[in-house]
Amino acid sequence: MTGVIAGVYSVTVTDKNGCTSGAQSFTVTEPSAITAVVQPTGALCPNNTGGTLTIVSITGGTGPYSWTWSTGVTQATSLTGLPGGTYTLNVSDLNGCPAVVIATVSTPTCPTVCVKPVLTVGSPVCNGSTYSISFYSDVTSITASAGTVDLVNHRINGISVGTPVSVTAVGGGGCVSVETVTSPASCATGVGGCTHRT
Incomplete structure (x- = not known):
């Protein structure tokens, strides 16, 4: 049997004479859900490209994992030189099970230059x-x-x-x-x- 979902299954074997075996139980398990943790670092100022995103961990599912950032970069554990904004990390495991992480690089308000009046x-x-x-x-x-x-x-x-x-x-x-x-x-x-x- 293929394509079955996780659960407990019982199998009984019957021969041509109608003799049956005792029922045998089997448990089909599934991997835990994929969880990815991304750590952002904010840009230094608006319109500045000093932000970073770093993958802290990927757990669950069945390794190995593959991933792609919304910037188009693949298999990079970190991105640097980012402007402020929202980014997406798409992760999949060996079985093709997906996970999506959304991370935001913040953009602080920079101080204005103070010019003393005359x-x-x-x-x-x-x-x-x-x-x-x-x-x-x-x-x-x-x-x-x-x-x-x-x-x-x-x-x-x-x-x-x-x-x-x-x-x-x-x-x-x-x-x-x-x-x-x-x-x-x-x-x-x-x-x-x-x-x-x-």
């Missing part, structure tokens, strides 16, 4: 009882630790005497430039020039 801050100028300072920046996200920021006239007004002021410019990607000046302890009216640069 920030120029002038010297304090006395306006009666308080000081003001001028500033220039190539971004509009400007904050100050004291006084009031006037983005239209590029000034920080209402700074008390003897007060340190930190001016912060925030650019793309959260990159910042900071300049700090301190107003004099008393007001002496004059014109300040740009002295602090980033």
Whole structure:
């Protein structure tokens, strides 16, 4: 008998005189299912070809095994230089029993380059009882630790005497430039020039 499935079978033999033998039982076994384990290593950056796939083990079925990667490569235990994406490993054993493994090479998000914004801050100028300072920046996200920021006239007004002021410019990607000046302890009216640069 061929092509039988796994199970327990009983055989009885009868001769031409009608005499029969005792029933004999036989067990037909089958190999365990094929299991393949693939270990991926992610690419270093998007559009980078630094990923790898490595066959850790193939078990079950009946060896020897043959396999083909979805890239077309056959019988290679590892693939290198892979871009991010999904790959398939097709395995078959000596009897042609198949197994399929799907593995993913990850693609992390690479950090963006941080470019600090331009920030120029002038010297304090006395306006009666308080000081003001001028500033220039190539971004509009400007904050100050004291006084009031006037983005239209590029000034920080209402700074008390003897007060340190930190001016912060925030650019793309959260990159910042900071300049700090301190107003004099008393007001002496004059014109300040740009002295602090980033």
